[in-house]
Structures are given as C-alpha cells and as structure tokens.
Amino acid sequence: MNTNVHQIVLHILRPLIRILHRKGLAFGEFSLLARKVYVEMAEEALTQAEEKPTSSRIAISTGLTRKEVAQLRQHTAETLVDVTRYNRSVRVIGGWINDPDFNTPTGQPATLALQGPLPSFEALVGRYSGDMPCRAMLRELLQTGVVSQARGDSVKLITDAYIPQGSETEKLSILATDVALLVNTINHNLLCAAEDRRFQRKVSYDNLPAEALPQFKRMVDEDAMTLLLKLNAWLAQQDRDHNPEANGSGRMRAGLGIYYFEEPVQPSSAQQDKPDEV
Secondary structure: OHHHHHHHHHHHHHHHHHHHHHOOOOHHHHHHHHHHHHHHHHHHHHHHOOOOOOHHHHHHHHOOOHHHHHHHHOOOOOOOOOOHHHHHHHHHHHHHHHOHHHEOOOOOEOOEEOOOOOOEHHHHHHHHOOOOOHHHHHHHHHHOOOEEEEOOOEEEEOOOOOOOOOOHHHHHHHHHHHHHHHHHHHHHHHHOOHHHOOOOOOOOOOOOOHHHHHHHHHHHHHHHHHHHHHHHHHHHHHOOOOOOOOOOOOOOOOOOOOOOOOOOOOOOHHHHHOOOOO
C-alpha cells in the first residue's frame, strides 16, 4: 500500500514542484507549509472523531515531534495567492451573461455604457464584484481580453472565458482553487458509498499522432464551452447572489471543471525492445 501511495505522491508533486521551484520557493518553506497542513488535517480528523486534538495525539499521527506540533499550532497558515480578484471577475462575467438586466431582448450580453444608471458596466460591477471599483475591473477585463471598449465609453463582452493575464500570482489563483477542488472530489469518491460518488471522468488515448491534436483541441474548445455555458446558465438561476428569489437552505459551492491536456509519451523499455509486428 505504501509503495502505491509513494508513486501517487511523486506523480502529483512533480508538476507542483516544477512550479514552486520556478517561483523560488525554497524546500525549507515548502517543508514548513507541508508540516503545517499535516497538523491542521490531523487536528481536523481528531475533532471529527470527537477526540481531544492534543499536541501529543497530533504528533503521534503525523510523525512530528510534540514541540514542532505545538509551534505550528500557534500560527495561522498565510494565504499564498489572492483568489479574490479572480472570483470577482468571474462573477461579473457570469452576471453579464445571465442577468436579464444586462442582456439584450434576445438574451445575449448587451453592450453597456461605462457609467450611469442600470444598465451600465458600473451597475454590473457594483452588483457582482462587491467593493471593487468599476475602472479597476474594466482594466482587468481589458487586460485579459474579455471585453473591448469603444468610443463613447461603451463596453462589450467579447469572450465568456476569464483567464488572468496579469501577474503570475494571479494566474496561480487557479492552481490554488481548481487543483484543490479536484483533489477534494477524488478524496470524497475514495471514502463515500457508490451511490454518493461525484462525477469524475476523463477521456484519454496514448498513441495519437501529433497531427490529430489541433482538431481535437478545437473540438474541446467548442463542445466543452457549450456545456459549461449551459450549466452556468442553470446554476446562475439557483445562486442567491445572481437570483435573490432563489429559495433553499445552507450555502454550498458546486460546479464542474473541464481541462485539456497533452504531453509526449515516453516509450517504456519493453516497448522499445518489442519487434515490429508484420
């Protein structure tokens, strides 16, 4: 079992460490953060089991010393990346697509006046971005290529996809949110009953010619975006921030993530030694 777990950890860590090394995060910092998370998870597990999460109990379950655990529990883990701007931008775009106040009579995102009463870009940002200034949001969306600004200060949505284009720290906000959500889904599926599993699928082949990839990527871009827009429209009607009339209890986050991947396949030694078939 441990051998399998080790292989899984190595497979996950390699792409992650590649990013962290490029960003200049030293091993000592990574080790400190990993130990902090181990302590947090051990404390959470003991609490859920209705056991007292003492430093001694946490030390036993993590392999850390009691002194290390006590020191780590004194400090709150710092937020490494700022996901606020990313989330606000996505919310503004979602409101523009789904809120009838900012749509044309045919249900398409309307071209909005920059400022002024409803409907305007200023009103859109005020409704969906919290306290982020209108012009700061405009700069962000212009920089990412999501909107265009015409003469007369009108603003037009030109793409539904928001990908941060500013600092790499902003782009890493996606790593902080999306990877964590995927791992949480996998963890849930490992522990739950079969009927409670969350959707987690992929399609993949490992002997494709490079020439097939451009067409496949175009298919993914078109078909996946169509599905996401359909689901986005439905979820927006259930979300109380987008639809104040939505009823229900609690506050939940739910969604679906789709990503494209490609990489060269390194032939194994067995494949290299295999004679050509005739």
